[in-house]
Amino acid sequence: MTDASTAEASAELVAEREALAPEPGFREAFAQVILERPSTRIAFVVVVLFILIAVFAPLLAPHDPLRQSILQINRQPSWDHWLGTDQFGRDVLSRLIHGSQNSLIFGLLSPVFAAFFGTLLGVTAGYMGGIVDRVISRVIDMLMAFPELLLAILIAAALGGSFWNIVVVLTVAFTPGFARVARASTMAVKQEPYVEAAVAAGVSTPRIIFRHIVPNIAAPIVVLMALWSASSIRIEATLSFLGIGTQPPNPSWGNIIRDGLSNMFATQWPIAAGGLAITIVVLAISIIGDSVRDFLDPETNQ
Amino acid sequence: MSDRLLDIRDLSVEFGPVARPLRVVDRVSFSIDAGKTLGIVGESGSGKSMTALSVLRLVPEPPARISGQILFDGRDLLKVPRRNMPAIRGKDIGMIFQEPMASLNPLMSIGDQIAEAIMLHESMSADRRRERVLDLLRLVGLPDPEGRLGAYPDQFSGGMRQRVMAAIAMACNPRLLIADEPTTALDVTIQAQVLEMMLDIRRRFNSAILLITHDLGVVAEVCERVVVMYAGKVVEDADVGSLFANALHPYTQGLLRSVPSLTDTRKRLYQIPGSVPPARTIKAGCPFRPRCPARMDRCAVEMPPLVPYAPGHRAACWAVSKEMAE
Amino acid sequence: MSVLIDVQGLGKTFTDTTMRLGPKRPPVRAVESVSFQIHQGEALAVVGESGCGKSTLGRLLLHLIEASEGRVMFENRDMSAMSRHEIRQLRQRMQMVFQDPFGSLSPRRTVADIIAEPMDSFGLTKSRKDRREKVAELLDLVGLPPSYMDRRPRQFSGGQRQRIGIARAISVDPAFIVADEPVSALDVSIQAQIINLMQDLQEKRGFSFLFIAHDLAVVRHVADRVAVMYLGRIVEMGTKAQIYSSPHHPYTEALMSAAPRPDPAARSNRIILEGDVPSPSNVPSGCPFRTRCPLAAEICSVERPPLIEVEPGHTAACHFATPYPIAQRSPAT
Known part of the structure; x- marks a missing residue:
């Protein structure tokens, strides 16, 4: 090979380089995928709004959510009570605003914890294989066999329905799902030639797991997280509805609906408001989950 | 002209906006006579596969826009309504692809898959069909055809799958067989077997073959005519003997010299620098210019026309035309 | 040497180490x-x-x-x-270069991350700047412009990707x-x-x-x-x-x-x-090549031919390979 042809090669490569589209940075790519879709943008705003409402609940709520008034029961919406009052004369809007604290914390906390523990277990099982995998998989199968709601009722009945008990229960209930997905994805990613390439290059095992495995299994985990967030809000509502979640008189979206249900012939506003709040948040979280998945997938992230 | 089976004239395939189109196949013309083998040679990105897929009308339109003429037996395939194409594919034109596993149904026995290919185009009794399937399997050289009828694709090796694919392609005795890199995924020993099988098919059926490959060695083994493509354009076409003895275009010469050979004692292989430029970067002039050792000023301005320099031997290069003029 | x-x-x-029921696949x-x-x-x-x-x-x-x-x-x-x-x-x-230029480079990492990975693993990059300089040098060595380092593999052709894989392998010398x-x-x-x-x-x-x-x-x-x-x-x-x-x-x-x-003239x-x-799970008796060998004879199915020296430094395992005469064999081998 003469120098002349090397020079030609580089001249050609320069021409080619000009042609390559610039690689978007992480922030640009994020902005592109997440924020260019109107639906995602709206969902994002909705979730942020709800979080702000939960944080600033005491400032935003027009009334004390616990204050009962025998004089004002079952009122229809008015200037003073935008969503009316319930059978104890409590302001529905204020209860909804304060209730968002419990509901959102449940909705976000347990799935995040469960995603952490589940991914840890699943990646360990999937990457190590052998006896470790067998033990973890059997435990997961056992937990999977329990319907999460039943598990929650069981533990709540045994330990009482305190806030942290419920979080722990839901975390335990969701973990197997994450572990299953993480394990299956890990086993698939482990077969990728670039993982073998990393091993051959001398990369340490923890580094392989954090650099090569975890980022590549993140997409399904995030989708699952969005899915379970929605479920979690729903389950908290169910538990509260059954009387073992958030304890009355403290409000959560679930027990607003429960109280409303026993009173539905007098006023429908609490049911409608609680139900709508749950629906909107769950929908928004799902939409964001889908977009984040697309963002994490290098094939669609063009 | 009665023996001209496939005649492609000014075939272009474009993608992207009409104002700034991406031409992946650019005014390609060539023809195949009945019973002959023509090879299209080029690197990835040369448009060779796209040309073959256009003949089969397997390029989705839109997004693609296809213009020109594809005369098969005098009939323009580009004017045939899309819904009538399946009747032509498989019956008049058979095809073999690079990855046989992807083209075979993993849940159907190979006997059933070949029978299905026959059934789609011809009706006959089950017994006769079975006979025909066995004949086809014998033809493509599958050992123990009776015993293999009920076998599934995953029970075969790559070379054997390619034979099954060929049996399906030949099910209705097509007059043209299109083979897109049929041996690229195979070992050299198996490649030799598959090439031998294709020659055998041609001998017995008198089918014409359009062979797409990046390997000039493969072309030398089986083809009578060669079309060399670069960046969507035909840069040279010739009879095999003429091309290998006297390649005109610098690109063809480079391709020929870069083939590693067993008898070669040179320390280094010849290499064409760089790679095929992406379609969107090609501007005016000859697309091979940046990699060309014989480039001239004129090459940057004007694409050289494809003109004959010897009977049946055309090339598109300013350097060649200058040399010939002198 | x-x-x-x-x-x-x-x-x-x-x-076969799976815990499936039923017969195990042969080794x-x-x-x-x-x-x-x-x-x-x-x-x-x-x-x-x-x-x-x-x-x-x-x-x-x-x-x-x-x-x-x-x-x-x-x-x-x-x-x-x-x-x-x-x-x-x-x-x-000891490093490795892989067959698959598409699968062997992680799609979500930049060229610099891929090439520097072995160096990172062994603590051979001192600072961000040092790392970029080393990557630039390696890219240059394998014939790619250093400005490619912040791109991701999907923008490159097979040959270019293989160059990246080679740069990764030689990065730790x-x-x-x-x-x-x-x-x-x-x-x-x-x-x-x-x-x-x-x-x-x-x-x-x-x-x-x-x-x-x-x-x-x-x-x-x-x-x-x-x-x-x-x-x-x-x-x-x-x-x-x-x-x-x-x-x-x-x-x-x-x-x-x-x-x-x-060379179309050399066709036949x-x-x-x-x-x-x-199948390697069912190797033929004797010489494993005998089922496809044009020379196969009776002895081939009975006895596996040993690797014998046919000339100094040249060994072959075939019953029909002529052994290098003992008389001519150099004492060193």
Whole structure:
């Protein structure tokens, strides 16, 4: 090979380089995928709004959510009570605003914890294989066999329905799902030639797991997280509805609906408001989950 | 002209906006006579596969826009309504692809898959069909055809799958067989077997073959005519003997010299620098210019026309035309 | 030249370890009693059809999979006796280039991250700036503009990706590189570029290297010595000149004959082997090649031919290979 042809090669490569589209940075790519879709943008705003409402609940709520008034029961919406009052004369809007604290914390906390523990277990099982995998998989199968709601009722009945008990229960209930997905994805990613390439290059095992495995299994985990967030809000509502979640008189979206249900012939506003709040948040979280998945997938992230 | 089976004239395939189109196949013309083998040679990105897929009308339109003429037996395939194409594919034109596993149904026995290919185009009794399937399997050289009828694709090796694919392609005795890199995924020993099988098919059926490959060695083994493509354009076409003895275009010469050979004692292989430029970067002039050792000023301005320099031997290069003029 | 790698009776048998019910799959003898040495700065090519165990052999040498029998000595140290930590440290001295230019580069990381990964693992990059400088130097060395370093692999062609993979392998300045069919997924014209590049780098850096290929023609330009494998065993081995000018095993001859030549006049007269390689879980008795061998005779199904020396430094395992006369054998061998 003469120098002349090397020079030609580089001249050609320069021409080619000009042609390559610039690689978007992480922030640009994020902005592109997440924020260019109107639906995602709206969902994002909705979730942020709800979080702000939960944080600033005491400032935003027009009334004390616990204050009962025998004089004002079952009122229809008015200037003073935008969503009316319930059978104890409590302001529905204020209860909804304060209730968002419990509901959102449940909705976000347990799935995040469960995603952490589940991914840890699943990646360990999937990457190590052998006896470790067998033990973890059997435990997961056992937990999977329990319907999460039943598990929650069981533990709540045994330990009482305190806030942290419920979080722990839901975390335990969701973990197997994450572990299953993480394990299956890990086993698939482990077969990728670039993982073998990393091993051959001398990369340490923890580094392989954090650099090569975890980022590549993140997409399904995030989708699952969005899915379970929605479920979690729903389950908290169910538990509260059954009387073992958030304890009355403290409000959560679930027990607003429960109280409303026993009173539905007098006023429908609490049911409608609680139900709508749950629906909107769950929908928004799902939409964001889908977009984040697309963002994490290098094939669609063009 | 009665023996001209496939005649492609000014075939272009474009993608992207009409104002700034991406031409992946650019005014390609060539023809195949009945019973002959023509090879299209080029690197990835040369448009060779796209040309073959256009003949089969397997390029989705839109997004693609296809213009020109594809005369098969005098009939323009580009004017045939899309819904009538399946009747032509498989019956008049058979095809073999690079990855046989992807083209075979993993849940159907190979006997059933070949029978299905026959059934789609011809009706006959089950017994006769079975006979025909066995004949086809014998033809493509599958050992123990009776015993293999009920076998599934995953029970075969790559070379054997390619034979099954060929049996399906030949099910209705097509007059043209299109083979897109049929041996690229195979070992050299198996490649030799598959090439031998294709020659055998041609001998017995008198089918014409359009062979797409990046390997000039493969072309030398089986083809009578060669079309060399670069960046969507035909840069040279010739009879095999003429091309290998006297390649005109610098690109063809480079391709020929870069083939590693067993008898070669040179320390280094010849290499064409760089790679095929992406379609969107090609501007005016000859697309091979940046990699060309014989480039001239004129090459940057004007694409050289494809003109004959010897009977049946055309090339598109300013350097060649200058040399010939002198 | 001193011996860098000494392979002694190396073998690998894959057994079915799944916990499924029902019959287990028969064990597969992927590599069987393979012995050879690689000297410092030497290029050994291993050639054979798919399923002959050549990729497994490459991975055994790098200890990416563990041997079932025999051992690999790297710089006079037995790798099978090393701890996992020691093996990992050794990876700084031995690297690999992969067949699949698409799968072997992580799609979500930048070229700089990919190339610097081995250096990062061994703490060879001092600062961000130092890392970028080193990556730029490596890119330049493999013929890519340094400005490519912040791009992701999907923007590159197969040949360019293979250059990136090569830059990654040489980043830690290894003594030994296994190249597992580095060009078989590339266009012929690009193969020449990559082969030349690897040759240049070997000259510059002086590493030894095991080049795995299925095509004898490709190997001709790279190798100092060539080993031909069939069904997990070496059937012929010798210097480049010996193998190409006087092959002694019919399989080697068939492999050469099968390579397509860019010469339409040379079309006829090829040996076309019949059938496929038998399954390595069901190796024929006697000589494993006899089922496809044009020379096969009765003795071939009874007795497995040993590797015999047919001339100094040239061995072949065939009943019909003429042994090198004892009288002429030099005392050194």
